[in-house]
Amino acid sequence: MAVRPARKFVSADPEKCVGCAVCEYVCSLEKEKVFNPTKSRIRVVRLHPLINLSVTCRLCEDAPCVASCPRDALEQSEETGVILIDEEKCNGCGWCIEACDYGAIMLHPETRVVFTCDLCDGEPKCVEWCPEEALDFVTRDILAQKARITVVKKLFQEAMKTVPG
Amino acid sequence: MSYAKRILHLDLSTGKTEIEPLKDEMTKKYIGGIGLGIRLLLDHSKPGMDPFSPEIPLIFATGPLSGTMAPTAGNSYAVVSKSPASGGVGEAKSHGFFGAEIKRAGYDVFIFKGKAEKPVYVWVDDDSVQLMDAKHLLGKSPAETEETIREELGDLYIRVAAIGPAGEKLVKIACILNDTTRAAGRTGMGAVMGSKNLKAVAVRGTKDVTVAKPDEFREFVKMLHERMKGPATTKYRTLGTPENVLVLNSLGALPTRNFTNATFEGAEKVSGEYLNKRFVAKIIGCSSCAMRCEHIAVVPEGPYKGTTSRMEYEPLWALGINCGIDRLDAIIKAMSVCNYYGMDGIGAGVIVGFAMDCYEHEILTKKDTDGLDLRFGNYEALLEMLKKMGTREGLGDILAEGVKRAAEKIGKGAEKYANHIKGLEMTGYDIRGLKTAALGYAVSFRGADHNRHGAYAPDVKGSVDRFKAEKGRGKLVREIEDLYTIIDSLILCKFSRGVYYETFKDLAQYYTLATGIEVTPEELQVTGERINNLARVFNVREGFSRKDDHLPAKVMSTPIPDEVVSKGSYVSQKELNLLLDDYYEVRGWTKDGIPTIEKLNEIGLNDLAYIVKPKKEK
Numbered sequence: 146m147a148v149r150p151a152r153k154f155v156s157a158d159p160e161k162c163v164g165c166a167v168c169e170y171v172c173s174l175e176k177e178k179v180f181n182p183t184k185s186r187i188r189v190v191r192l193h194p195l196i197n198l199s200v201t202c203r204l205c206e207d208a209p210c211v212a213s214c215p216r217d218a219l220e221q222s223e224e225t226g227v228i229l230i231d232e233e234k235c236n237g238c239g240w241c242i243e244a245c246d247y248g249a250i251m252l253h254p255e256t257r258v259v260f261t262c263d264l265c266d267g268e269p270k271c272v273e274w275c276p277e278e279a280l281d282f283v284t285r286d287i288l289a290q291k292a293r294i295t296v297v298k299k300l301f302q303e304a305m306k307t308v309p310g
Numbered sequence: 311m312s313y314a315k316r317i318l319h320l321d322l323s324t325g326k327t328e329i330e331p332l333k334d335e336m337t338k339k340y341i342g343g344i345g346l347g348i349r350l351l352l353d354h355s356k357p358g359m360d361p362f363s364p365e366i367p368l369i370f371a372t373g374p375l376s377g378t379m380a381p382t383a384g385n386s387y388a389v390v391s392k393s394p395a396s397g398g399v400g401e402a403k404s405h406g407f408f409g410a411e412i413k414r415a416g417y418d419v420f421i422f423k424g425k426a427e428k429p430v431y432v433w434v435d436d437d438s439v440q441l442m443d444a445k446h447l448l449g450k451s452p453a454e455t456e457e458t459i460r461e462e463l464g465d466l467y468i469r470v471a472a473i474g475p476a477g478e479k480l481v482k483i484a485c486i487l488n489d490t491t492r493a494a495g496r497t498g499m500g501a502v503m504g505s506k507n508l509k510a511v512a513v514r515g516t517k518d519v520t521v522a523k524p525d526e527f528r529e530f531v532k533m534l535h536e537r538m539k540g541p542a543t544t545k546y547r548t549l550g551t552p553e554n555v556l557v558l559n560s561l562g563a564l565p566t567r568n569f570t571n572a573t574f575e576g577a578e579k580v581s582g583e584y585l586n587k588r589f590v591a592k593i594i595g596c597s598s599c600a601m602r603c604e605h606i607a608v609v610p611e612g613p614y615k616g617t618t619s620r621m622e623y624e625p626l627w628a629l630g631i632n633c634g635i636d637r638l639d640a641i642i643k644a645m646s647v648c649n650y651y652g653m654d655g656i657g658a659g660v661i662v663g664f665a666m667d668c669y670e671h672e673i674l675t676k677k678d679t680d681g682l683d684l685r686f687g688n689y690e691a692l693l694e695m696l697k698k699m700g701t702r703e704g705l706g707d708i709l710a711e712g713v714k715r716a717a718e719k720i721g722k723g724a725e726k727y728a729n730h731i732k733g734l735e736m737t738g739y740d741i742r743g744l745k746t747a748a749l750g751y752a753v754s755f756r757g758a759d760h761n762r763h764g765a766y767a768p769d770v771k772g773s774v775d776r777f778k779a780e781k782g783r784g785k786l787v788r789e790i791e792d793l794y795t796i797i798d799s800l801i802l803c804k805f806s807r808g809v810y811y812e813t814f815k816d817l818a819q820y821y822t823l824a825t826g827i828e829v830t831p832e833e834l835q836v837t838g839e840r841i842n843n844l845a846r847v848f849n850v851r852e853g854f855s856r857k858d859d860h861l862p863a864k865v866m867s868t869p870i871p872d873e874v875v876s877k878g879s880y881v882s883q884k885e886l887n888l889l890l891d892d893y894y895e896v897r898g899w900t901k902d903g904i905p906t907i908e909k910l911n912e913i914g915l916n917d918l919a920y921i922v923k924p925k926k927e928k
Contacts, residue, residue: 163602165595166407170379173530179518180378181414182467190466194491194591194606194620252518276535276600 151284152226153189155262155269157199159278163191164197166269168280175270183254186262187271199271200239202228202249202262210261213244218259225264289309312374312521312824313337317350318484320432320439322506323364323424327439332418338827339914342373342418344401345799345841347390350421351399352848352918361394361498362480362505364425368512370412370471373801374825377519378412378527381534382803384598386411387471391820394482395486395657395712396732396757398849398858400497403801404471405596406489411469415514417766426507431459431472444509449475451644451650452487452510472510473500474652476700480504482712483657483699483735488549489651491604491620492596495654497734497756498712522826530823534809535600542808546603547593551623551805552582555631558739561770562876565627565740567634567686569729569862572740572870576636584838585621585638596803602666614643621645627738628659633666634686644692660735661713662695665705667727680704729862732854733758742865744769745779750787750891752859753903755845761804763791764826778874779885784893792838801842814838840913843897843905851921856903859890887891 153271169185177184187201194238204226211219211228218234219241221227228250235258240261250261262269272280277310298305319328340346347369354367367907369390375383387409393400412420415436421434429444447455456470470488477484477500484500485493492502521527537543545553558564559577566574578584585607595602609617619642629648630641648655668674669684676683680698682691698706709716713735717728729736734757741748750765751758758764765787769776774783793813797804800817810816814831822828829837849858863883894901898909907919 163592163594165599165602166597167381167600168378170384170598174379174524178524179520180384181516181518184518194594194604194618195608197594274532274535276539276595276602288419295515 150224151286152204153264153282153284154204154226155201155264155272156203156283156288158279158281159198161277162197162199162209163277163279164191164199165276167274167276168199171270171274175265186260188248197214200249201271203247209244209246210241210250213240215240225267227263228261230259230261232256235259280300311826312378312519313342314413314416314418316417317419317421318434318439319421319423320423321420322426322430322441325441336428337374337825338829339837340469340844340845341796341821341837342843343371343386343388343403343799343801344390345795345837346419346842347371348399348841348848350419351390351392352844352851354421354423355392357851361392361397361400361502364506366392366502367424367504368422368499368506368508368726370420372409372413372418373799374821375800375802377410378521378824379531379598380820380855381538381600381798382596382806383652385596386801386803387412387493387494388798388801389486389499391499391502392852393734394480394501395498395510395714395734398732398757398846398852398854399755400499400502401756401798402485402494402499403798404486404488404492404494405599405803406492406598408471408488408492408513409801410597411513411515413519414517416515416517417514420511422506422508426504428857429478429509431510431512432508433463434511436514437518446449446732447464447509448473448478451475452652453490453649455510456488456490459510463512465514468512470510470512472652473503474650475583476651476653476710477504477757478509479499479700479702479710481651481653481699481702481710482715483654483710484652485654487652491606491649493649493654496656496759500652510723521824523823523917527823529848530820536601537809537811538806543601543603543806546601546805549582549586550593550603550605550627552585552605552621554623554738555581555584555626557770561871562872563740563743563770564631565736565738566631568632568660568667568727569736569740569864569868571666571872572743572876573872573874574631574636577631578822579636580626580630580641582623585626589621589638589642591618598890599803601806609639609642610641612762614639617643617646619646619649624738625655625659628656628663629692630659632659632663632738634689635692637689637690639687640693643709644689644696647693647696647700651696653696653700656737657712657735658696658699660729661699661709661716663693664713664717664724664727664729665695665709668720668724673722673724673727674705677921678705678765679797682865713887726863726867729864730758731862732858732859734758736862739766740870741861741878742870742881744776745881745885745889746774746776746783746786748779748861748865748881748886749783749893752861752886752890753787753893755842755849760860762794763787764794764804764807765790767883776880779881779889781888781892783889784896787893788896791842792835795841795845796834796838836913838915840915843910843913843915844904844918846899847915847918847921850904856890861886
């Protein structure tokens with residue numbers, strides 16, 4: 146079986162994200178030339194001053210939003226994994242919204258069809274602007290690598306101090 | 311164009327709403343925030359009205375940058391009304407998320423008038439404005455109120471500004487809190503809200519906010535983001551404002567035990583350094599901000615384990631050092647108690663510090679305190695007293711009137727321990743040895759305040775002799791004041807002030823990119839001057855003059871006793887006179903501190919000449 150290229154998506158680090166919503170502003174400005182979080186492809190959730198996270202499309206393998214659409218308006222790009230929306234077919238019924246576990250696909254307040262993160266043609270503006278560098282444009286493999294490096298650094302805290310350089 | 315160009319009037323007595331277009335002339339002359347708010351306050355009130363009379367407007371004013379991605383300014387609003395503390399201009403700004411939501415709902419300003427028959431909250435859902443029953447919210451903290459409203463209206467993104475039990479009970483230091491941790495803290499705006507039977511304002515806005523020149527605006531903001539990562543904001547991003555504790559202590563400018571001393575032996579234990587090392591769990595940020603300054607402290611162990619609060623220098627000082635308390639866990643607890651009742655932490659700490667001073671001098675005894683041993687350093691007594699103030703129980707009922715009125719009620723010479731200016735409680739700078747700041751405090755239109763002038767900066771930095779009162783300080787104070795009124799009308803966070811390298815030039819460009827209204831740096835400076843004069847004229851209309859530009863009794867009578875560089879320093883009446891004369895002269899005001907008609911004409915306030923006229927003819 147052919148190996149599919151690893152998909153990169155936008156992921157927020159819960160340790161770093163402070164819920165400032167700069168990503169929402171940048172996204173709505175980039176995509177719609179206005180400031181309006183309800184038109185942003187990435188949304189911030191603050192449950193408590195200490196609990197903040199930006200959430201956007203995670204480009205699921207075998208995306209449930211695509212499968213849930215009764216009108217076949219959604220399709221996942223083989224190459225990038227981005228969810229492509231046929232605005233002619235979409236009637237805003239919202240099955241995909243319910244199917245998404247992350248609230249990453251939303252109904253547009255004006256066009257009344259759904260929209261989601263398109264990764265800004267491979268250069269996500271939110272990642273570029275995030276003041277905390279909490280957003281990463283990464284593959285799942287790189288996220289796993291980072292987690293491994295962090296845990297090893299923690300385990301070898303003392304030894305790390307003596308490593309030259 | 312980043313203004314919504316709409317003012318929402320809501321009469322709480324009748325429930326009637328009205329939309330008034332926001333005129334271009336108003337935005338040009340007063341910008342937004344406190345500038346616009348004070349003008350609307352003046353226009354919508356009559357002289358001598360009681361701050362708690364239903365006719366007094368309570369104004370929530372956004373700025374031209376609210377709702378945009380402008381860092382710090384994108385999220386803000388200002389609350390303006392007549393202050394129950396001073397009887398003059400009341401104003402306080404708050405950040406977080408709430409301000410942006412007002413703009414997105416399609417308004418620049420809310421003006422609440424009247425008094426609801428029963429407790430209500432206002433629910434603004436874009437164009438729909440409703441009065442909702444708030445009976446079930448009575449007695450709840452602002453944070454609980456926020457949570458309850460969100461739940462019952464069923465939308466996480468609803469933003470709420472609310473008062474706590476203190477505001478309901480018209481405690482004169484009651485504040486308005488939004489987004490859990492952010493407060494429009496000073497001058498008793500929460501009490502004005504309470505007097506209207508208005509428990510909360512809930513807003514959900516889904517409209518677009520646009521700017522005149524989006525691409526250039528974005529580049530400008532990008533530049534600010536870069537600057538915000540640099541040295542201008544390091545303090546706020548690292549130790550935060552509590553860094554001041556050790557700095558001021560070393561200068562002998564840290565007011566301790568209600569201005570008994572100017573250094574604190576427990577300073578290390580309540581320092582920013584220790585706070586960050588031991589208590590700060592995370593530094594978070596407001597909406598649109600690229601700095602993030604908000605130090606969220608969590609008590610890790612002991613009797614107050616788990617207590618969580620945002621911590622800043624001023625309330626830390628007031629509730630801690632000013633009460634002689636050297637335990638950060640108790641100070642964090644005290645702050646969270648203030649947040650619970652919805653009280654300004656600065657005012658609350660200064661009032662309890664005053665009561666402790668009275669207790670130490672036997673003006674208050676255990677009889678008055680219901681058995682509380684209210685000596686300096688007793689943190690348990692502080693916590694109990696805060697509750698009593700928040701609920702107006704026992705001595706708390708008297709203290710809830712603010713330090714000035716409480717001292718008058720207590721009598722027996724208590725006045726000399728009451729640290730306030732114009733009825734507003736002092737803040738955490740010992741101005742006995744900071745004489746430029748002393749002038750700034752004396753003339754501040756909202757009363758005792760470091761944030762109207764920032765005039766401690768030249769003193770602390772050493773660019774002037776801080777122990778000397780001399781000509782030239784008036785010009786220093788005036789210049790910063792005129793910049794600060796612009797900052798508070800654009801409603802930028804003052805922690806970001808250092809990133810506008812070219813002050814009026816940067817701010818004029820910022821304003822123009824957002825609004826499309828051309829303004830030169832010079833014109834903007836005049837606007838800053840106009841807003842300062844406007845506020846002064848409002849106060850003059852309410853009977854203020856030179857006599858009200860005073861300093862707390864201790865500052866003028868008791869030299870700093872500590873063995874420290876500032877030892878012996880205080881501000882004499884002669885020095886204050888010199889400073890005031892100098893300031894009034896550079897302001898173009900009379901010897902009595904009244905703006906002249908010529909000055910008002912010069913800066914476009916001709917229509918207010920009637921206020922200053924009769925006094926001039928006397």
